[in-house]
Amino acid sequence: MVIVTGGGTGGHLYPGLAAARALLAAGEPVTYVGALGGLEERVLPESRLPYRLIPAGKLSREALRPGEGVKVLRGLWQARRVVRELRPRAVLSMGGYAGFPVAFVAALLGIPMVIHEQNARLGLANRILARLARRVTLSTPIPLEPRLAAKSQVVGYPVREEKHSPAEARAALGLDPTRPTILILGGSQGSKELNEQLPQRLYPLLGAWQVLHQCGVRWEGELKARERAHYFVRGYVDSALAWSAADFAITRGGAGTLSEAAFHQVPVLGVPLPRHLDGGAQWANVGFYAERGAARLLHSWDQFEAELNALLDPSTRAHIRDRLKGLSPAGAAERLARIVLEVA
Numbered sequence: 001m002v003i004v005t006g007g008g009t010g011g012h013l014y015p016g017l018a019a020a021r022a023l024l025a026a027g028e029p030v031t032y033v034g035a036l037g038g039l040e041e042r043v044l045p046e047s048r049l050p051y052r053l054i055p056a057g058k059l060s061r062e063a064l065r066p067g068e069g070v071k072v073l074r075g076l077w078q079a080r081r082v083v084r085e086l087r088p089r090a091v092l093s094m095g096g097y098a099g100f101p102v103a104f105v106a107a108l109l110g111i112p113m114v115i116h117e118q119n120a121r122l123g124l125a126n127r128i129l130a131r132l133a134r135r136v137t138l139s140t141p142i143p144l145e146p147r148l149a150a151k152s153q154v155v156g157y158p159v160r161e162e163k164h165s166p167a168e169a170r171a172a173l174g175l176d177p178t179r180p181t182i183l184i185l186g187g188s189q190g191s192k193e194l195n196e197q198l199p200q201r202l203y204p205l206l207g208a209w210q211v212l213h214q215c216g217v218r219w220e221g222e223l224k225a226r227e228r229a230h231y232f233v234r235g236y237v238d239s240a241l242a243w244s245a246a247d248f249a250i251t252r253g254g255a256g257t258l259s260e261a262a263f264h265q266v267p268v269l270g271v272p273l274p275r276h277l278d279g280g281a282q283w284a285n286v287g288f289y290a291e292r293g294a295a296r297l298l299h300s301w302d303q304f305e306a307e308l309n310a311l312l313d314p315s316t317r318a319h320i321r322d323r324l325k326g327l328s329p330a331g332a333a334e335r336l337a338r339i340v341l342e343v344a
């Protein structure tokens, strides 16, 4: 049996679940280990996968705070118990603080461990784990130091491979099936910045367009007050429907969000999270796409009008859609599962 671990937010959890399902489909029993308090606490019980939840402290500077540091240590202790009890023949960690304790302990116990990095740069947990991992799998080709590059492989980002026609998706979401649609996707937790900036900037378009604004569950009450005719606010959306409904999107720069944009061929204006909040991962992600002409990158809100006008132009959208081709190839979960089984 194999342990798949990682979570906290959707960007780590959903590709982890996709990999777990691919392992099961290959005949390998799987247990998913996530973090208490992460999105997985809500999602795993409905997944029908065997799972465990353990405490996991945030790495980074936060770990220096006494409460968080204790959580990191408790996480490692519980991870040791889980690994000793389940005796997996391999561990796959999807990165982030939630995937750290089990992967770290497993590697120390000599169990083959594989990591997957979703972003266009290695996060802190993966920088530590990469040295101990048998294989370093990546969503996108990123430069690595030679020792890591030698054991790395680009597999892609496991997206949910589900598409609907625009009319069907819009109807299922309660929108007008015939109106062209702008999607705002703030990511797992919603984006305060997009919530504050966008409604009033997009109201002037509502004569011809409609907007589906995913704002995050905790902002939903507040944002509902900004709804208008043809401006729809949702805390959390079914993202396969939302992408299928959209003509273009304004999003954060999560790796999952961009890979889904590529899979659904939806042009995106990316507004990355400020660098001090995620070490620049989202700047790297949107930058990777923008350098290839496969996304637009918002450097500052002064440029918003110009960027919006670019995306309102059908020929710009067609150009971006063309550049998105091949950036999120299908079958990433299966490629990842195959590598885990190779090292097991």
Ligand SMILES: CC(=O)N[C@H]1[C@@H](OP(=O)(O)OP(=O)(O)OC[C@H]2O[C@@H](n3ccc(=O)[nH]c3=O)[C@H](O)[C@@H]2O)O[C@H](CO)[C@@H](O)[C@@H]1O
Binding pocket: 009, 010, 011, 012, 014, 118, 119, 185, 186, 187, 188, 189, 214, 235, 236, 237, 238, 239, 253, 254, 255, 256, 257, 258, 260, 273, 278, 281, 282, 285
């Ligand atoms: C604040 C933070 O640390 N963000 C990180 C987190 O982002 P976060 O988890 O927000 O972002 P991603 O864009 O990678 O993934 C979000 C996932 O949740 C889904 N979704 C989201 C909203 C919704 O209403 N419905 C829905 O289904 C999306 O379709 C996607 O599959 O993990 C990503 C992948 O490691 C990183 O790139 C981000 O930097």
